[in-house]
Amino acid sequence: MPLEQSADWWKSSVVYQIYPSSFHDSDGDGVGDLPGVIARLDYLKLLGVDVVWLSPVYPSPWDDNGYDISDYRDIHPRFGTLEDWDRLRDGLHERGMRLVMDLVVNHTSDEHPWFTASRAGDPDKRDFYFWRPGRDGGPPNNWGSVFSGPAWTQDEATGEYYLHLFTRRQPDLNWENPRVREAVHDVARWWLDRGADGFRMDVINFVSKTRQMPDGPVSGEHGHGSFAEYAVNGPRLHEFLHEMHREVFAGRDVLTVGEMPGADVAQARVHTDPANRELDMVFQFEHVELDHGPGGKFDPRPLDLRDLKRSLNRWQEGLGGTGWNSLYWNNHDQPRAVSRFGDERYRVESATALATTLHMMKGTPYVYQGEELGMTNAHLADIGDYRDVETLNYHRAAVEGGRVDADAAMAGIARMSRDNARTPMQWDASPNAGFTTGTPWIGVNPNHVEINAEAAVADQGSVFHYYRRLIALRKEHPVIVHGRFEPLAEEDPAVYAYTRTLDDRVLTVLVNWGADTAPLDLDPKVAGRDPERLIGNYPEEDGLFAPLRPWEARVHLGRS
Known part of the structure; x- marks a missing residue:
């Protein structure tokens, strides 16, 4: 099947993220691999997704599950070979799907040749990273890393410290050095020339740091300061992204999405405004931080639906005319949405309700492996x-x-925990869920006996087939892709409701986010004339504006 050639094909696409270690193991070593992904391509074709985003498969010491890269131009032996990657690329393209790679270039592994040369004092590579003398017998400043502890580690050979905003084995690249940027551009071009169709760019808004690197405000009991003000959305970020677009992406038919913790609507609108030539879309984190408590993510609090609506609606409206949204509940860094935002007692209903809420919005939906099955947290x-x-x-x-x-x-x-997203994909009810014939690198969720792909594909009422219908509707109805977003019932604590309008078509989306029946207090005129049911997660309904049953979702299409 030929690939769609329109300039903005990604607007009508649905992206499926694969975390290769946990997707499918072809050789029994307990770790998923590229041949395992290839073996499941027909499953992805049946689901109907357009793009596969592959989490890192590069050589790595595996300090942070592959996000510490030691060679950008090869494949880790645990996943296979470059020839396997070529077969995956071809298999996807033959089925009309694209392949997006994970580009992790805020930092490398400490085993990358660039860093080993830099650490050894090579004058050509020393300034590829941030080296600073200590202060008062300690690090250059008080910054703490994302993964606990200080953001600086001292090198015994020189006595200087190097910066790592993540683990000590993930030293940050110095993008102020133009030769670093040129090297990154070369890596990106190499993959695009090999047939990749774009990149998800890991924490790309961390690449510009304030040169002075002063102390950050101290929070919590660990005594470390926050680097956010000085190393997130930094002073040269727009310049760096525009330069990369000009040098790498311009003239190519690719998708670029930048992961940007801490980005707000105004910043994202600039990044994704086509006139600025930076990125197609960004991953923002605002909505997945609403349930973080005073002690952080591991001190969760119940989600207030009104807070979620205020957040997502602001992003819909803020990027509705200029820019583009990415839409997601799940990824490799987030726990399973059914267990987090939904209700495992109503697993099928809440999984499909969450999906309806998201897929009918304006933006590009992202499906994380197993989300289409309604996979849950592992409860380890x-x-x-x-x-x-x-x-x-x-x-x-x-x-x-x-x-x-x-x-x-x-x-x-x-x-x-992020490990909730990383337990093996549940293919069938057999031991180890059909993921591996060996010992899996992380435990399989015991509920794979009931929740698995084989059972879901055979059941027309499953979460899987609901996702299939949602994905197909995006191709059939331009209003889902391009329609204007208008929120409804913004202060209702239980119902997420909105309309999408394009020309004379009106899409009405009503979703109950709870286990109690929810009445609707809406003017029927919002649905336009003669609204017809487009999709719903209950087999029958009493009408568009009848009370919503537990976790019920309804979508109707009418005329204005």
């Missing part, structure tokens, strides 16, 4: 079952350091 109870560096570091600092009660900490970890 023992810290020994976890593999994620963020989780383990938090447990070490909070529990072993005596700051947080052990039971409370484990409850927060079970609910919010």
Whole structure:
């Protein structure tokens, strides 16, 4: 099938994220791989997605699950070879799908040749990274890393410190050095020339730092300062992104999405305004931080739907005329949405309600592996079952350091750990869920016996087939892609409602975000004339404006 050639094909597309370690293992070593992905391409074709985004598969010491890259132009042996990647590219293209790679260029691994040369004092590479003398017998400033501890590590050979906003094995690249940017551009061009169709760009808004790097405000009990004011959305970010677009992306038919923690609507509108030639869309984090409590993500609080609506509606309206939204609940860094925002007692209903809310909005939807099955959190109870560096570091600092009660900490970890997204894909009810014939690198969710792809594909009432219909509707109805977004019932604590309008077509979306029946107090005129049911997650309904049953979603299409 030929690939669509329109300039903005990604607007009508749905992207499927694969976390390769946990997708499908072809050789029984307990770790997913590229041949395993290739073996499941017909499943993705059946689902109907347009783009596959592949989390990092590069050589890596695996300090942060592959986000610490030691070679940008090869494949880690655990995943296969470059020839396997070529076969994956061809298999996707033959099925009319595209392949997007993860570009992690805020930092490298400390085993990358650039850093080993820099550490050794190579004058050609020393300034590829941030090296600073210490201060008062300690680091150059008080910044703390994302994964606990200081953001600086001292090198014994020279006595200087290098910056790492993540783990100490992920030194930050110095984008102020034009030769660093040229090297990054070369890497990106190399993959595009090989047939990649674009990039998801990891924490790309961290690449511009304030040169002075002063102390940041101290929060919490660990004594470290925040780097956000000085290393996020920095002074040269727009310049760097525009330069990369000009040098790498211009004239190519590709998708670019920048992961941008801390970005607001105004910043995202500038980044995604086509006239500025920076990015097609950004990943923002505002909505997935609303349930973080006073102690951070591992101290979760209940989500107030009104807060969620205020956030997402602001992004819909803010980027509605200029720019473009990315739409997601799940990814490799977030717990499973059904367990987090939905209700496992109403797993199918809440999974499809969440999907309806998101897929009918304006923007490009992202589906994370297993989301289309309604996969849940794993509810791991023992810290020994976890593999994620963020989780383990938090447990070490909070529990072993005596700051947080052990039971409370484990409850927060079970609910919010990134490992909830990284348990193996549930293909069937067999041992290890059909993921591997060996011992999986992380435990399989026991509920795979009931929740798995084989059962879902065979059941027309499954979450899987609901996702299929949502994805197909995006291709059939331009109003879903291009329609104007208008919120409804903004202060209703239980119902998420909005309309989308294009020409004379009106799409009305009504979703109950709770287990209690929710009455509707809306003027029927908002749905236009002769509204007809487009999709819903209950087999029958009493009418568009009848009370919504637990986690019920309804979408109708009428005429203005």
